[in-house]
Amino acid sequence: MGDEKKVDVAANAAAFLEQDEVHEPMHDKNLWAARMHRDAAARAVPEWEELRKIASQIKEHTLTHLPDYLREFENNALKRGAKVYWARDAAEHNQHVWDILQEKNIRAVIKSKSMLQEECGMTAFLEKRGITVTESDLGERIQQLDDQPPSHIVMPAIHKTPEDVAQLFARSIGTDPGNTDPHYLTEAMRNDARKRFLEAGAGMTGANFAIAETGSFVVCTNEGNADIGAAVPPVHIASIGIEKLLPKVSDLGIFIRMLSRSALGTLATQYTSHFSGPRRGGELHIILTDNGRSRRLGMPDFWTSLKCIRCGACMNTCPVYRRSGGLAYGATYSGPIGIILDPTFDESRYSELPYHSSLCGSCTEVCPVKIDISDQILKWRKVMAAKKYLPVSRRLAFGAAGRIFEHPQLFRSAESMASGALRFTPHFLLYNKVLNPWGRHRELPHFAGQTFREWYLQYRAKNNDHGEQHT
Amino acid sequence: MENNTRNHVLAAVESQLPLNRIAYPAIPAFPKTVTDLLTAFEQRVADAGGEIFRPADAVAAQALLASQFPGASVICSVTPEIKGNRDIHAVQNPHELADVDVAVIRARFGVAENGMVWLTQEDLEVNALGFLSQHLVILLSPQSIVCDMYDAYLRVHLEDTAYGCFMMGPSATADIGAVLVHGAQGARSLSVYLL
Ligand code: SF4
Numbered sequence: 303m304g305d306e307k308k309v310d311v312a313a314n315a316a317a318f319l320e321q322d323e324v325h326e327p328m329h330d331k332n333l334w335a336a337r338m339h340r341d342a343a344a345r346a347v348p349e350w351e352e353l354r355k356i357a358s359q360i361k362e363h364t365l366t367h368l369p370d371y372l373r374e375f376e377n378n379a380l381k382r383g384a385k386v387y388w389a390r391d392a393a394e395h396n397q398h399v400w401d402i403l404q405e406k407n408i409r410a411v412i413k414s415k416s417m418l419q420e421e422c423g424m425t426a427f428l429e430k431r432g433i434t435v436t437e438s439d440l441g442e443r444i445q446q447l448d449d450q451p452p453s454h455i456v457m458p459a460i461h462k463t464p465e466d467v468a469q470l471f472a473r474s475i476g477t478d479p480g481n482t483d484p485h486y487l488t489e490a491m492r493n494d495a496r497k498r499f500l501e502a503g504a505g506m507t508g509a510n511f512a513i514a515e516t517g518s519f520v521v522c523t524n525e526g527n528a529d530i531g532a533a534v535p536p537v538h539i540a541s542i543g544i545e546k547l548l549p550k551v552s553d554l555g556i557f558i559r560m561l562s563r564s565a566l567g568t569l570a571t572q573y574t575s576h577f578s579g580p581r582r583g584g585e586l587h588i589i590l591t592d593n594g595r596s597r598r599l600g601m602p603d604f605w606t607s608l609k610c611i612r613c614g615a616c617m618n619t620c621p622v623y624r625r626s627g628g629l630a631y632g633a634t635y636s637g638p639i640g641i642i643l644d645p646t647f648d649e650s651r652y653s654e655l656p657y658h659s660s661l662c663g664s665c666t667e668v669c670p671v672k673i674d675i676s677d678q679i680l681k682w683r684k685v686m687a688a689k690k691y692l693p694v695s696r697r698l699a700f701g702a703a704g705r706i707f708e709h710p711q712l713f714r715s716a717e718s719m720a721s722g723a724l725r726f727t728p729h730f731l732l733y734n735k736v737l738n739p740w741g742r743h744r745e746l747p748h749f750a751g752q753t754f755r756e757w758y759l760q761y762r763a764k765n766n767d768h769g770e771q772h773t
Numbered sequence: 774m775e776n777n778t779r780n781h782v783l784a785a786v787e788s789q790l791p792l793n794r795i796a797y798p799a800i801p802a803f804p805k806t807v808t809d810l811l812t813a814f815e816q817r818v819a820d821a822g823g824e825i826f827r828p829a830d831a832v833a834a835q836a837l838l839a840s841q842f843p844g845a846s847v848i849c850s851v852t853p854e855i856k857g858n859r860d861i862h863a864v865q866n867p868h869e870l871a872d873v874d875v876a877v878i879r880a881r882f883g884v885a886e887n888g889m890v891w892l893t894q895e896d897l898e899v900n901a902l903g904f905l906s907q908h909l910v911i912l913l914s915p916q917s918i919v920c921d922m923y924d925a926y927l928r929v930h931l932e933d934t935a936y937g938c939f940m941m942g943p944s945a946t947a948d949i950g951a952v953l954v955h956g957a958q959g960a961r962s963l964s965v966y967l968l
Contacts (some may be wrong), residue, residue, distance in 0.1 A: 303918055332950075335951065337950075349803045349804075352801070352803075359797070359798035360797065360798060362795040363797045363798070364793075365795075366790060366791050366793065367794065368786050368790070369783050369786050369787050372783060372786065382935065385900060386777075387832075388779040388781075388782045388798075389778065389782075390778060390782055390785070394778060431946060436929055438880060438958060439911050439948070440946045440949070441946075444948065444949075457947070458948070459948055459949070460948075460951065462949075463948050463950060464950040467949050467950075481949075483954040484949035484950050484954050485900045485952075485954050486891050488946060488948075488949060488954040488956070488957055492956065492957060495958060498872075499905075500868055500871060509868075518931045519834065520892075524944070524945045524957070525944050525945065525946050525957035525959060526949075526957070526958050526959025526960070527957070527958040527959070529900070529938065530901070530904040530905065530959065532900070533867055533899075533903070533904055533905075534868065534899035534901050534905065544786065549926040551926055551929065551931055552923075552926050554922070554926050555921075555923040555926040556800075556922075556923075559921055569821075569887035569941070570890075570939065571941070571960075572821065572822075572940065572944060573939070573940060573941070573944075573959065574889070574938065574939040574941075575936070575937070575938045575939075576929070576937040576938065577935070578932070578934065578937075580935060580936045581894060581900050581935050581936050582894060582899070583867075590782070592785060596782065596785035596788075596789045597785075597789065599786060599790065599791065600789030600790075600791075600793070603913075671960040677904045
């Protein structure tokens with residue numbers, strides 16, 4: 303799927319920052335609120351830190367015994383009456399979906415959120431073949447109608463204001479363009495989606511977890527849209543990345559407790575649904591998909607990124623993501639997790655992403671499965687530097703920061719010294735004047751004379767956070 | 774071809790496995806923080822946007838339902854305690870449930886930690902009932918509440934049911950302007966009758 307065109311994340315971020323005085327502050331504020339809710343929810347669980355450790359170990363155990371668990375899952379899913387397909391890559395995945403739909407003569411599908419289907423470019427593939435695909439998650443639907451990918455893995459349209467959505471819905475489903483009330487807009491989309499659920503020949507979902515012990519998979523939503531898609535049309539197709547496996551049902555006790563607390567600070571999603579074979583009167587098709595995961599498993603520095611449960615906590619906490627918007631990353635996955643996943647799909651295309659980080663380490667501290675995200679970002683910088691993906695001008699631009707960023711220990715102690723040449727913000731170090739979107743922005747003067755960490759602590763205090771991160 | 778792909782994926786994974794195989798961790802028994810299960814459950818249901826009612830008996834519950842939903846024209850009950858006017862057992866196709874105003878379902882148990890109720894295909898009869906209906910009334914015995922998710926997963930038997938759902942309040946979204954709205958796609962409201 304290699305696309306030669308390099309994503310210029312700095313320029314994209316600048317465009318988001320500078321479009322007006324509304325979008326970026328709103329984006330920042332909403333995500334920061336999610337981060338604070340996450341802190342409160344985590345703090346209320348006495349064993350939180352122990353849970354992170356255990357969750358990480360369970361994932362690492364499963365990943366290092368993956369063939370066994372995949373076979374066990376397949377066996378049990380088949381026993382339950384599901385049909386199981388395997389796909390090496392996006393093309394095979396999409397072909398399976400197309401074959402199933404063709405065989406049943408299905409022309410319309412309703413889908414819930416699936417990052418894997420997103421990865422595979424499934425919707426475009428199906429639409430080219432005359433299939434009507436409707437996203438049923440409200441945020442995904444907004445993005446679909448606006449012909450944009452999701453900008454956040456949990457809140458796909460978080461970069462849009464209610465005014466944006468009102469305009470979009472007025473154009474696409476005929477709402478009153480002047481009515482920006484989220485209740486009104488949500489109700490309008492509920493009614494529009496209703497008939498699409500009833501017309502669809504298949505419901506498509508992803509999976510948050512797949513359980514080897516029983517051949518079940520779990521889908522977490524707040525809207526209940528995955529459940530309607532699975533319960534109403536006669537055919538349910540589930541796309542499951544092979545890294546989603548967990549050994550046992552009891553593991554869910556740990557992971558369900560962590561997922562939504564990390565994502566939005568809620569105790570769970572409103573619906574946590576368990577599918578074990580086809581429902582009464584229905585069919586269930588499961589597509590176990592690799593699409594680069596086995597290759598990632600073989601990368602000593604990066605394989606633990608496969609532990610990711612897609613909670614989005616690292617995005618909410620990331621000061622660079624919050625100011626850039628997710629679309630700036632130009633990839634399926636944005637934010638810190640995107641920086642470490644996207645280059646495994648295409649190193650050249652995403653070669654600038656690893657520089658779009660302040661390396662403050664906040665992502666690593668909130669990750670519920672303890673992925674060393676910021677260390678991996680640093681390692682990706684080394685890969686990009688070694689392979690000379692950046693043109694000379696950029697390499698020079700990044701050069702000043704490079705030496706420091708290659709030594710995180712040095713970076714941290716230097717940062718705390720608050721003296722000498724290092725009293726620059728990481729943003730300043732990240733980009734030179736020409737490239738630096740932040741440099742042209744109001745925040746730079748505010749940073750001057752502060753280390754990033756100082757600024758970060760002040761910023762947090764200003765935004766009612768309760769002191770140190772809960773980690 | 775299909776078998777080929779399967780073996781290909783498995784072989785690819787096998788060949789890329791990290792050398793260091795990580796052991797499955799020991800899972801300690803975490804201390805229970807919730808003591809009064811029913812009170813906690815009631816609070817969490819409210820937090821999740823649901824409502825709690827305590828009808829004295831089935832007759833009171835039937836009257837409560839009538840007063841709560843005076844405009845409801847289609848009521849579908851899967852419980853013997855409450856009578857509706859749509860027979861779930863006669864439903865051939867989930868689409869027939871598209872006009873249900875209120876569904877009444879008995880949950881197996883609730884979870885004090887977060888206010889979830891556990892519903893299976895066997896409790897719903899037709900899964901779509903839990904999602905196409907505009908409003909849900911969940912009957913729950915106040916004795917059937919477990920402490921937390923660890924205990925909850927000891928009570929589910931995924932090997933016995935094709936579908937099971939932990940439902941925590943009504944359908945919700947905050948996808949527009951991060952403003953919480955209930956009734957995005959699934960039920961607009963969820964009432965728990967402790968009975
Ligand atoms: S990397 Fe960690 S914090 Fe980020 S989405 Fe994945 S699990 Fe969540």
